[in-house]
Amino acid sequence: MLRIYNTLARDKQDFKPIEANKVRMYVCGMTVYDYCHLGHARVMVVFDMVYRWLKASGYDVNYVRNITDIDDKIIKRAAENRESIHTLTQRFIDAMHQDADALGVQRPDHEPRATQFVPQMLEMIAQLEKNGLAYLAADGDVNYAVRKFDGYGKLSGKSLEDLRAGERVEVASDKNDPLDFVLWKHAKDSEAEEVKWDSKWGKGRPGWHIECSAMGSELLGKHFDIHGGGADLQFPHHENEIAQSEGAHQCQYVNYWMHNGFVRVDNEKMSKSLGNFFTIREVLKKYDAEVVRFFILRAHYRSPLNYSDQHLDDAKGALTRLYTALKGVPSPTSGRGIEGEGVVDWNAPYAQRFKSAMDDDLNTPEAVAVLFDLANEANRSQSEQAAAQLKALAGVLGLLQRDAQEFLQGGSSDGGMDDSAISAQIEARIAAKKAKNFAEADRIRKELLEAGVVLEDTAQGTSWRRA
RNA sequence: GGUGCGAUAGCAAAGCGGUUAUGCCCCGGAUUGCAAAUCCGGUUAGCCCAGUUCGACUCUGGGUCGCACCUCCA
Numbered sequence: 001m002l003r004i005y006n007t008l009a010r011d012k013q014d015f016k017p018i019e020a021n022k023v024r025m026y027v028c029g030m031t032v033y034d035y036c037h038l039g040h041a042r043v044m045v046v047f048d049m050v051y052r053w054l055k056a057s058g059y060d061v062n063y064v065r066n067i068t069d070i071d072d073k074i075i076k077r078a079a080e081n082r083e084s085i086h087t088l089t090q091r092f093i094d095a096m097h098q099d100a101d102a103l104g105v106q107r108p109d110h111e112p113r114a115t116q117f118v119p120q121m122l123e124m125i126a127q128l129e130k131n132g133l134a135y136l137a138a139d140g141d142v143n144y145a146v147r148k149f150d151g152y153g154k155l156s157g158k159s160l161e162d163l164r165a166g167e168r169v170e171v172a173s174d175k176n177d178p179l180d181f182v183l184w185k186h187a188k189d190s191e192a193e194e195v196k197w198d199s200k201w202g203k204g205r206p207g208w209h210i211e212c213s214a215m216g217s218e219l220l221g222k223h224f225d226i227h228g229g230g231a232d233l234q235f236p237h238h239e240n241e242i243a244q245s246e247g248a249h250q251c252q253y254v255n256y257w258m259h260n261g262f263v264r265v266d267n268e269k270m271s272k273s274l275g276n277f278f279t280i281r282e283v284l285k286k287y288d289a290e291v292v293r294f295f296i297l298r299a300h301y302r303s304p305l306n307y308s309d310q311h312l313d314d315a316k317g318a319l320t321r322l323y324t325a326l327k328g329v330p331s332p333t334s335g336r337g338i339e340g341e342g343v344v345d346w347n348a349p350y351a352q353r354f355k356s357a358m359d360d361d362l363n364t365p366e367a368v369a370v371l372f373d374l375a376n377e378a379n380r381s382q383s384e385q386a387a388a389q390l391k392a393l394a395g396v397l398g399l400l401q402r403d404a405q406e407f408l409q410g411g412s413s414d415g416g417m418d419d420s421a422i423s424a425q426i427e428a429r430i431a432a433k434k435a436k437n438f439a440e441a442d443r444i445r446k447e448l449l450e451a452g453v454v455l456e457d458t459a460q461g462t463s464w465r466r467a
Numbered sequence: 468g469g470u471g472c473g474a475u476a477g478c479a480a481a482g483c484g485g486u487u488a489u490g491c492c493c494c495g496g497a498u499u500g501c502a503a504a505u506c507c508g509g510u511u512a513g514c515c516c517a518g519u520u521c522g523a524c525u526c527u528g529g530g531u532c533g534c535a536c537c538u539c540c541a
Binding site: 010027028029030031036037039040041042043044046071072073156157158159161162163208228229230231232233234235236237259260261262263264267268269270271272273274298299300302303304306310311313314315317318319321322324325327357360363365366368369370371372373376379380433436438441442445449454455456457458463464465 | 471506
């Protein structure tokens with residue numbers, strides 16, 4: 001049975017779906033005004049892994065990951081670029097998809113954009129107003145009256161008193177309570193028509209938190225199973241979502257809240273405000289996308305993950321070991337089902353270990369350790385079956401699905417020797433070896449090594465890979 | 468200041484009240500013309516102080532340090 005660490009309970013709990021065999025899951029996605037960085041990569045990969053594991057466990061999953069395409073930063077960036085917000089957001093949505101695809105992230109079932117759900121948001125705000133939880137402030141904004149909602153703070157474990165004590169910012173004057181947050185922002189004259197929607201409170205645009213509440217309930221219902229996102233969204237974003245959804249619908253919003261840990265650089269959170277971030281595409285210039293995915297899944301999703309070249313190099317070496325064990329195993333026949341689906345015999349010992357690791361709060365480091373044990377088994381026994389099992393299990397994590405040779409020999413584009421030049425050198429070396437001219441053979445091997453090519457002589461002949 | 472999380476070998480990273488985590492690195496052996504890859508074996512752990520226990524890296528208490536949230540952030 002799957003157990004999930006539920007932020008709401010601060011503990012691991014048995015996962016029981018609301019509807020038998022079905023899981024409804026929502027994850028907070030990106031605000032699209034810039035390229036995704038490694039922190040975004042982690043959310044996408046982590047919840048992709050959760051999505052895959054739920055499906056592999058036999059659930060029919062409805063996975064929603066939203067796109068925030070209206071927001072202060074988007075408006076600002078569009079103005080700086082002198083382009084429409086639509087042009088700007090579309091460009092970065094496309095870029096996000098490219099990055100996600102590269103990392104082997106499956107598309108969610110729905111990727112709703114905030115701008116397409118404004119009517120639902122307005123409806124929800126009206127309901128909150130009706131329930132006495134929202135009010136129109138003097139400045140024209142509609143705010144949420146935090147004090148009126150009983151359970152405020154239950155997710156983040158904060159009390160209103162604690163929050164007040166820690167206030168660091170000058171309070172916006174027109175709020176009844178400093179902790180109240182905006183549901184509807186009134187339009188300013190200076191703003192483009194593109195960012196204004198009509199409402200009964202006047203022209204304006206939605207606040208950030210209401211997006212997720214409205215899109216979540218529209219696509220998944222008022223009460224759904226899993227809601228995920230980065231740990232930094234726990235407060236205030238997710239706390240506010242609960243206040244909105246439960247305040248409007250008068251029922252439980254989400255059963256399991258999952259939060260992934262941060263990516264760090266030099267032990268500090270990678271973030272836009274600190275400016276210490278690396279974009280996905282930047283990293284992919286230097287490292288294979290699967291190495292990056294493996295690097296992420298090798299750590300537990302709730303633990304901090306330090307980024308450095310050394311760690312990526314290490315991940316690359318480890319992944320190389322797995323692929324080496326797979327040499328000669330054909331790629332899965334394409335065309336049907338999920339990668340690895342139908343191939344895994346879950347009663348086999350390694351598969352059982354893998355499953356219990358994954359069922360224990362998605363313990364991918366443990367699951368990956370099983371992969372290495374299986375690689376050892378495959379190498380030792382030279383069993384094609386073991387290798388096939390390795391590939392199938394790894395497939396559940398979205399790993400090891402490429403042809404081993406392609407992975408091991410890939411990366412020629414960045415200035416290395418091309419494949420035909422390598423083949424020519426290998427032929428020359430074989431000739432030298434036949435003539436017992438080992439000095440020449442070793443010279444060629446050394447030359448290739450300096451070009452980043454490692455040779456391996458086997459009974460079947462000489463193979464090579466890139467270091 | 469409030470709240471929460473963490474501290475495991477050279478690096479990274481898990482489980483577990485007693486029995487090999489795992490990967491990279493390092494050392495020895497097998498294999499190889501020599502290598503590489505692979506296999507076999509080995510070295511290097513559990514922040515500090517108390518307590519519980521026959522026995523603690525694992526449980527409890529205290530301390531120290533680190534990180535995060537309390538402001539937009541995945």
